[in-house]
Amino acid sequence: MGVGMKSLSFLFLLLCTASCTTIYTARGAYYRIRPGDTLASVAGRHHVELQDLAEINNIENSKELKVGQNLYIPGATVSSFDRIIQRERRRSKNKKERTPWKHSKPSPSSETSQKAVIETDRGRFTWPIHGTISSLYGMRNGRRHDGIDIAARSGTPITAAADGEVVYSKRMRGYGNLVLLKHTDDFFTVYAHNSVNLVKQGAKIRKGQVVAKVGRTGRATGPHLHFEVREGTRPRNPLFFLPKTRYAGKNEGGPKDGIVEDENP
Numbered sequence: 001m002g003v004g005m006k007s008l009s010f011l012f013l014l015l016c017t018a019s020c021t022t023i024y025t026a027r028g029a030y031y032r033i034r035p036g037d038t039l040a041s042v043a044g045r046h047h048v049e050l051q052d053l054a055e056i057n058n059i060e061n062s063k064e065l066k067v068g069q070n071l072y073i074p075g076a077t078v079s080s081f082d083r084i085i086q087r088e089r090r091r092s093k094n095k096k097e098r099t100p101w102k103h104s105k106p107s108p109s110s111e112t113s114q115k116a117v118i119e120t121d122r123g124r125f126t127w128p129i130h131g132t133i134s135s136l137y138g139m140r141n142g143r144r145h146d147g148i149d150i151a152a153r154s155g156t157p158i159t160a161a162a163d164g165e166v167v168y169s170k171r172m173r174g175y176g177n178l179v180l181l182k183h184t185d186d187f188f189t190v191y192a193h194n195s196v197n198l199v200k201q202g203a204k205i206r207k208g209q210v211v212a213k214v215g216r217t218g219r220a221t222g223p224h225l226h227f228e229v230r231e232g233t234r235p236r237n238p239l240f241f242l243p244k245t246r247y248a249g250k251n252e253g254g255p256k257d258g259i260v261e262d263e264n265p
Contacts, residue, residue, distance in 0.1 A: 147228035176218025
């Protein structure tokens with residue numbers, strides 16, 4: 001008898017794991033860095049923006065790339081906030097022209113000529129809470145995590161990362177009690193799993209004002225803040241917008257000793 005389809009599939013996966021540079025799975029695509037690769041060349045080869053590739057892989061310095069390292073190749077994802085943000089855009093009466101970041105645009109020649117310029121905007125937002133980072137932005141257990149998790153005691157005050165307006169303040173599936181703030185330049189911040197929200201939709205908020213308290217509502221294994229930054233409906237890496245001198249410390253080894261994270265998101 002000939003080789004069955006399952007055997008062929010296993011053989012292909014085995015060969016690809018050993019030799020292919022780009023592996024496609026049900027959860028997305030991963031690229032293994034080869035000698036001579038740069039962040040710009042990988043971005044150009046896969047037709048993605050360099051900035052997106054850097055943020056989702058938590059790379060702030062293109063020199064951090066190492067041969068054999070796997071990079072997640074980002075693609076379009078459905079956002080839980082698309083409907084809310086799009087509605088807010090239509091409602092807004094202040095139609096000031098956006099001033100988005102100038103991202104590097106991949107081009108046919110980008111593999112050799114594009115410079116790996118990774119942008120950060122450290123002064124845009126402030127840390128919303130004291131605590132320990134228990135989970136980073138990017139890929140986690142094979143799934144996208146569109147924010148950072150900051151572990152803290154239940155009831156700890158959560159403050160607004162910048163001046164803004166409350167466009168959503170109630171429960172959302174998976175996120176539990178959630179506050180969504182709109183800021184200038186079409187930026188939004190998300191504060192989720194709160195024990196209680198302390199602001200109402202439509203309220204004008206000042207940077208540093210308490211908007212909620214830490215909890216574990218929604219799909220969460222313990223008390224923490226799930227914090228997101230979005231440019232329009234597009235998720236961004238919060239660490240690229242928060243000061244280097246930070247209230248929250250990074251837990252390099254992952255969750256430990258009571259440090260928790262959300263199950264999903």
